[in-house]
Amino acid sequence: MTIEIRQTALTDVENVLPILLLAEESASAVRWSLNNLSDTLYRMDDDGVPIGAATLRWNSEPCEILELAIVKDRQGQGLGKQFINYLLAEGRRRGKTELLVGTATSSAENIIFYQRCGFRMHQVRQDYFWYYSEPIFVNGIRLRDMIVFRYDLTEDPAA
Numbered sequence: 492m493t494i495e496i497r498q499t500a501l502t503d504v505e506n507v508l509p510i511l512l513l514a515e516e517s518a519s520a521v522r523w524s525l526n527n528l529s530d531t532l533y534r535m536d537d538d539g540v541p542i543g544a545a546t547l548r549w550n551s552e553p554c555e556i557l558e559l560a561i562v563k564d565r566q567g568q569g570l571g572k573q574f575i576n577y578l579l580a581e582g583r584r585r586g587k588t589e590l591l592v593g594t595a596t597s598s599a600e601n602i603i604f605y606q607r608c609g610f611r612m613h614q615v616r617q618d619y620f621w622y623y624s625e626p627i628f629v630n631g632i633r634l635r636d637m638i639v640f641r642y643d644l645t646e647d648p649a650a
Contacts, residue, residue: 494570496535496543496577501525507534507544513560516627521546521558529557535574537565543574549585553641556592575608582644593639595620597632610640 504511504525511521525532530550535543545559556578561570582590592610594601606612619637620627627634 493538494535494542494573496533496574499532499534501529501532503532503534507532507541510541510544510560510562511546511558513563514558516623520622524557533574533578535561535570543570545574545578547578549582549587552587553589553591554582554585554587556590559592571604572608579609579642579644588643588645590642590644591639592642593619593637595629595634596636596638597629597634599630602638605640608642610642613639613641615639 499507504521508518508521512518515521515524524546528548529546531547533545533547534541535545541562542565543559543561546557548555548557559571559574561574579590591613592605593616594605596602596615616637616639618635620634623634
């Protein structure tokens with residue numbers, strides 16, 4: 492097993508779209524995000540096979556992870572945390588001071604995951620998911636608001 496994380500061309504999205512759809516319900520929303528919000532696409536491979544993907548906006552402050560996902564059969568193996576640690580190191584390398592990430596207020600697993608990775612609760616974006624034409628429910632709660640987490644990249648990661 493050889494895990495590699497690398498930046499890839501935005502045009503590589505079709506190779507990782509099924510993975511990104513684990514983080515965003517709609518392919519059109521992923522493409523819109525890549526055209527309007529994201530400026531960088533990353534993929535995580537295991538022996539050349541894509542097992543994770545993330546889209547980021549580095550070219551503004553604060554920078555933000557817009558989508559991040561690991562294929563279902565590889566979740567729970569520490570790969571998500573490995574991906575986050577890679578992105579935190581990349582943010583420091585780029586001289587960024589903070590990194591944001593958001594998830595639905597109904598996504599308990601994601602809320603726990605980001606806190607375990609060292610992110611702190613930052614804000615709530617009310618009615619963020621207005622663009623879904625049909626109501627979506629996660630854990631029995633209607634998808635409406637996004638909780639935003641913040642990671643201070645200026646803090647010593649060893650502390």
